[in-house]
Amino acid sequence: MAGLRELWDDVVPDAGELADELVRRYGGKRVAYRDRYLIGVLTALDSLEQLCTDPEAVRLAAWFHRAAHDKGSTAAEDAEASARLAEELLPKYGVNPVQTAEVARLVRLTDPEDANGEVLLDALNSVYADPRYVTHASEVRRDSQYDVRGRRQQVEALLASDRIYRTQLAHDRYEETARAHLTDELATLDGMTPHPWRGWQRAGLAVTAVLTALVAFVAGVSAIRQPWRVPEYSGDSVWPAVLLMLAALASVIGVSWAVRRNARIVAAIPVAVGVIGVLFVWLSTPDTNGASGVGRRVPLLMILSILLIVAGTAAFAATRFTPNGSRNRGQRLAGLGAFVVVVLALFLVIDPAERAYLVGANEYLEDQHQPANLDVRSELTGEPLWSNPGGLSVQQVVMTADGIAVARGRGAVEMLDPATGKSRWRYLRSDTDDSPHLYPLNGGRQVLLSYDDLGYLVLDADTGKRTAAWPSGTRDYDIQDNDPLVTGKTVSKGSDKLYGTNTDGSNRWKYEPGRCTGISATGTADVAVVELGHSCGNEPSQLVGLNLENGKKLWTKDAVMTEEVAAGGLFVAIQSGRLVGIDPHSGEEKWRSEIPAEWGCPVRVEPAGNRVALISCPSQAQSQSHTVVRAVDAGTGQTVETTSVEMPYQREDAVTSDGRVILMGNGPRGCRLAAVGDGPVVYRQLDSSINCGFGATVAGNLVLIRSTDALIALR
Structure with missing residues (x-):
């Protein structure tokens, strides 16, 4: 201590006790701020005090700046205590109030703007350039619970500043060395800083490894229960699936152990097993020929691999990162993020990819390259125009812009040339026995296929190639109108929903009218007229007009309607025994047409070009012998003609594009x-092989009938 006492000299005369x-x-007890530290500050001050205006005040401030300290106090609190100590002691030894106040100010000072403050701060900071600064920094950390994060910010701020030292003399003497020492300290602090993200890469990769291996095991369990091909063949071995499932189970344990122990060879084993699995599944995948296809076990084992x-x-990859023993916020967030990514990938990528693969792998297209001839009309001479085999297999017939689409059994759809009945193309599915329901889309240029077990597929009407497979979530949609396309969904709780749907299955808008509401809709060119039936409460049934583009x-x-159709640009339906025409854009009623009260059968309304055909029977007593057909102008509601036909009333009667019933x-x-609607009623006797129970169907202006052996077009 003698060395430090000798540096006092006569800073304040006759103040030896001070x-x-x-x-x-x-x-x-502090190690860092003992005599050696203060000696360094005072030595630096010897060469700098010439730059200040009150050297004595600056030197006293240097002596006092670390004189007071309480355990647990901050640097600012120590500075304040030291300043108060100076204000208490200096007047006792004859220091005038002005100088005492200056000393106290300098002790409290953190951001000097005067010569005295700059000199004092440069002298204090000279410790950064001291050859023993590494020791001083370690002593500071040892003296207290060191705020590593706070000190790191201070060091970064010093290094980021243009200059550490304010005076030019100190800058020239200490700057370069101080920056080198502080850079070394920053590296030391980096190693000590409990960074909130340290180790996040390893944690995220570890969770990804374990979760993907677990999902692979679940896929293996599912694969065992699924067929290798469809229809299922009992001779297909299940052992490859069992072995891959067991390998996935072992991988769950193996990757977890490998990450903890940094066992890179063990971590690489699942990769080798997966490659072998991919090759096996790829080389063993059964061929699709329309009668046989790929079972669900194939994509599941491929996903597993x-x-x-x-x-x-x-x-x-996780073993490449250095382990970090303590879990921090970054590791937890990385683990959670990996979990979310794996789950999202499962539902948004893996599951849709599996479905897309099965949809594509199990379809088969026979393209006969037949040109389409659409300019054909049945004149109803009673003679056949052509006959296509497989009458009993015909489940539905619709007209498209490229021919007659016929739904047949076992998932098949065939496009026939209207002029010849020859097949233009045939679309087959090997993964269903369901006969699809057909809906022409986009002016008949596409065909929508609805399978109860597969969902919705869209085919190009000209080529038969599939253009879309609707997402699995649309499987329970109902087709409210097919052109324009409007779909609905009935739910057990909450509100039924209505969608403006695109041909790829995506929705432009959604309309939810409220709970206890049944929905049906009829689409005109640009408006969907929605009928709402409320099953609870006292709210009446309603009609709502929605913009087809945005759902507005x-x-x-308020209205109760039945037998709704779109015709002549209007929404036409039966209301309270009258046929009503409503403007779909405004909801305004344009006309009313009376329906005879004596008609004894439920009235069927069908669009027929610019007309509407009403089909019923003259009276209940005549329902087994006569049908009445009335043609109404769709634009004005005026009755064009009413015809009684000597045929029994049926709900399956058909209407051609040119309005013939x-x-x-x-x-x-x-x-x-x-045939009614083209001059006098035309009666034609049909061949004895024709069964009237099948009824007549139309495709545009072509009339089709069925025998047990064939689909027949009438000339």
Whole structure:
């Protein structure tokens, strides 16, 4: 301590006791701020005090700046205590109030703007350039619970500043060395800083490895229960699936152990197993020929194998990062993020990819390259125009812009040339026995296929190639109108929903009218007219007009309608025994047409070009012998003609594109056909092989009938 006492000299004359008190204070339990530290500051001050205006005040401030210290106090609190100590002691030894105040100011000072403050701060910071600064920094950390994060910010701020030292003399003397020492300290602090993100890469990769291996195991369990091909063949071995499932189970344990022990070879084993699995599945995948296809076990085992590759790769990558014993916020967030990514990938990538693969792998297209001839009309001479085999297999017939689409059994759809009945193309599915329901889309240029077990597929009407497979979530949609396309969904709780749907299955808008509401909709060119039936409460049934492009509500009115169709640009339906035409854009009623009260059968309304055809029977007593057909102008509601036909009333009667109503029924000599709407009623006796129970269907202006052996177009 003698060396430090000798540096006092006569800073304050006759103040030896003050010097001893200060020396004693710098000899306390603190290691970093003892005599050696203050000697360094005072030595630096010897060469810098020439730059200040009050050297004596600056030197006293240097003596006092670390004189007071309480355990647990901050640097600012110590500075304040030291300043108050100076204000208390200096007046006792004859220091005038002005100088005392200056000393106290300098001790409290943190951001000097005057010469005295700059000199003092440069002298204090000279410790950064001291050759023993590494020791000083370690002593500071040892003296207290060191705020590593706070000190790191201070060091970064010093290094980021243009200059550490304010005076030019100190800058020239200490700057370069101080920056080198502080850079070394920053590296030391980096190693000590409990960074909130340290180790996040390893944690995220580890969770990814374990979760993907677990999902692979679940895929393996599912694969065992699924067929290798469809229809299922009992001779297909299940052992490859069992072995891959067991390998996935072992990988769950293996990748977890490999990450903890940094066992890179063990981490790489699932990759090798996955590669072998991919090759096996790829080489063994059964061919699709329309009668046989790929079972669900194939994509599940492929997914399992790919996931094993991902799990092993993630585990191997995790071993490349240095383990961090303590869990921090970054590791937890990285683990959670990896979990979310794996789950999202499962539902948004893996599951849709599996479905897309099965949809594509199990379809088969026979393209006959037949040109389409659409310019054909049945004149109903009674003679056949052509006959296509497989009458009993015909489940539905619709007209498209490229021919007649026929739904047949076992998932098949065939496109026929209207002029010849020859097949243009045939679309087959090997993964269903369901006969699809057909809907022409986009002006008949596409065909929507609805399978109860597969969902919705869209085919190009000209080529038969599939253009879309709707997402699995749309499987329970109902087709409210097909052109324009409007779909609905009935739910057990909450509100039924209505969608403006695109041909790829995506929705432009959604309309939810509220709970206890049944929905049906009819689409005109640019408006969907929605009928709402409320099953609870006292709210009446309503009609709502929605813009087809964006789903915006255009109008609402209370009404109960039946037999709704779109014709002549209007929404036409039956309301309270009258046929009503409503403007779909405004909801305004344009006309009303009376329906005879004596008609005895439920009235069927069908669009027929610019007309509407009403089909019923003259009275209940005549329902087995006569059908009445009334043509109404769709634009004005005026009755064009009313015709009574000697045919029994049926709900299956068909209407051609040019407005002719086609009726079939048993006559005295067997099955016969009648056509209404093209001049006088035309009756035609049909061949004895025709069964009237099948009814007549139309494709545009072509009339089709069925025998047990064939689909027949009438000339």
